[in-house]
Amino acid sequence: MxxxxxxxxxxxxxxxxxxxxxxxxxxxxxxxxxxxxxxxxxxxxxxxxxxxxxxxxxxxxxxxKDKDDILAAVRTNGFTRFAEALETARGSGKGANVGEAYVAFALEHPDTYKLMFDLNQPNDDSYPELVAAGQRAHDNMSAWVKDRIAAGKMTGDPEKIGAMFWAATHGIIVLEMAGKLPKGAAQDLRNLLTVTLVKGLRPGA
The missing domain is CATH 1.10.10.60 (Homeodomain-like)
Structure with missing residues (x-):
């Protein structure tokens, strides 16, 4: 028994x-x-x-629950880690560190980055944690732009300026990931494009 x-x-x-x-x-x-x-x-x-x-x-x-649930969890984790990296960089008080942190995260975690930005789930709104994590990442990507505008170093719409920096940075990252740019080029080009865009966005420029 x-x-x-x-x-x-x-x-x-x-x-x-x-x-x-x-x-x-x-x-x-x-x-x-x-x-x-x-x-x-x-x-x-x-x-x-x-x-x-x-x-x-x-x-x-x-x-x-299903595969979509897993994908949402993976992307939520990615956006959260990405936002934390940008927040740490911004907390250093050096604006340039935010851009460096963006590129570094993408190149150190290429799978995560691709899932975050190279696809959209048709049912994102079904996952509040994913939406919140994505918004947190977006807010951090443009926060340093708002810092520069508040300090009088730039002028213009912070959302549009942030989108310009984002588009340019994403583009050079994708090119390096695809082997179209040599290793390390994305970070170098990011430095150059930041200097160039900031110069053009200065008050009275």
Whole structure:
């Protein structure tokens, strides 16, 4: 009787602690980020994600509703880490550090960057945490522009100016990632374009 009891007990699903859940979600998101970036989200299945972690095909469903849920979590994590990097750079008090931090993050985490900016989920609004993380990243990308305008070093619409810097910076990053620019060129060009744009945006320029 005792042996039967222990056999049944051993087959019962283990109760997961909050730490267990967080650890598995992190591992799943890490694997998903790589596969999504390599193959594109549409080509990745939940079964493939499970295989990457060596678990049963149904295991990921214990942690996420579906693949879109995983993609949203991956992108939310990316935007959050990106925003933190920009906030740290801005907190240093040196405006140039924000641009350097942007390029450094993109080149150090190319898979994350691609998923953040090279695609949109059609149901973004279904994930409030993703929307909030994306807005936080956007706010940080333009915050230093507002700092420069407040200090009298630039003049103009901060949103439009921020979009110009963003478009130019994103462009040179993508070119370096694609091998169209030599390694390190994105950071050098970012320095040059910042100086050039700031010069043209000075009051009375």
């Amino acid at each position: 005792a042996s039967v009891f222990f056999q049944v007990l051993s087959r019962m699903p283990r109760v997961l602690s909050a730490t267990d859940v967080a650890d598995f979600r992190d591992r799943l998101c890490e694997a998903a980020e790589r596969l999504f970036a390599e193959k594109g989200p549409d080509a990745v299945t939940m079964r493939q994600l499970a295989a990457e972690l060596g678990v049963s095909p149904m295991t990921p469903y214990r942690y996420f």
